[in-house]
Amino acid sequence: MRERGLKARCSRVYIKMAKLHRFYQSIKNIRKDMPKPTAVNEQWAGDLTYIRQGNRWLYLAVVIDLYSRKVIGWSMNHRKTTAVTMASLHMAFRNRxxxxxxxxxxxxxxxxRAHEVQSLLSKYGVTPSMNRPGHCTDNAEMExxxxxxxxxxIKSNHFTSEWDLRDKVAGYVQHFYNRFRLxxxxxxxxxxEYEGRAKEA
Structure with missing residues (x-):
C-alpha cells in the first residue's frame, strides 16, 4: 500500500462509528415528561417479542399509536435483527x-438503536425516545x-406452521385487537372506535 501511496483509514471509520454508538446510547426518555397524546401520530411506541412455533422461535416487532393503542405496524422474522424493526416501521409510516x-x-x-432505524426516523422528522437503563416499565403500553x-x-393456540402463526397473528392484530378489543x-x-369518535368530535 505504501508503494502505491495508499493509506488505511480504519481509525477514522472506527472513531466515526464510536461517536455514532455514543450518540445512540445517549438517547433519553423524553416521553416520560410529556403529557398523554391528544391525537393520533403524536406518540408511537415499538417493541419486540418472541413466539415459539414448533422447535424454533419467531420474532415479532410491533408499533402502536399511544393515543388509541392501535397497532399500526408489525413484522415477523426468524432472526432478531434490524430488518424486523425496520419492516414494522415502514408499515406504520405507510399506514399513518x-x-x-x-x-x-x-x-x-x-x-x-441501529443506525438504519435512527436514519429512518430522522428522514420522517421523528424524535426518538428510549427507556431509561433498567426501567422496562418505561414502555408499559408495549409490555x-x-x-x-x-x-x-399464543397460549391458547397450536400453530401448525409458520404461515399458520403469521395468519393468526395478522387476524388477531388487524381484525380483533384493533377493531373489537375494548x-x-x-x-x-x-x-x-376510539379514533373514530375523536374524528366525529
Whole structure:
C-alpha cells in the first residue's frame, strides 16, 4: 500500500462509528415528561417479542399509536435483527403518513438503536425516545400489548406452521385487537372506535 501511496483509514471509520454508538446510547426518555397524546401520530411506541412455533422461535416487532393503542405496524422474522424493526416501521409510516414532530418510544435494544432505524426516523422528522437503563416499565403500553397477545392468542393456540402463526397473528392484530378489543383506558372502546369518535368530535 505504501508503494502505491495508499493509506488505511480504519481509525477514522472506527472513531466515526464510536461517536455514532455514543450518540445512540445517549438517547433519553423524553416521553416520560410529556403529557398523554391528544391525537393520533403524536406518540408511537415499538417493541419486540418472541413466539415459539414448533422447535424454533419467531420474532415479532410491533408499533402502536399511544393515543388509541392501535397497532399500526408489525413484522415477523426468524432472526432478531434490524430488518424486523425496520419492516414494522415502514408499515406504520405507510399506514399513518405522520407529519414531523412525532415521538417514537422504544427500549434500548440494538434493533432500535441501529443506525438504519435512527436514519429512518430522522428522514420522517421523528424524535426518538428510549427507556431509561433498567426501567422496562418505561414502555408499559408495549409490555401490556404483548401480555394481552400471548394470553389471548399464543397460549391458547397450536400453530401448525409458520404461515399458520403469521395468519393468526395478522387476524388477531388487524381484525380483533384493533377493531373489537375494548380498553378501559379508552372508555371501553376499541382502538378503531376510539379514533373514530375523536374524528366525529
Amino acid at each position: 403518513k405522520p407529519q414531523a414532530g412525532l415521538v417514537f418510544h422504544t427500549d434500548r435494544g440494538a434493533e432500535y 401490556s400489548f404483548f401480555h394481552t397477545l400471548k394470553g389471548e392468542l 380498553h378501559s383506558s379508552l372508555k371501553y372502546l376499541s382502538p378503531v
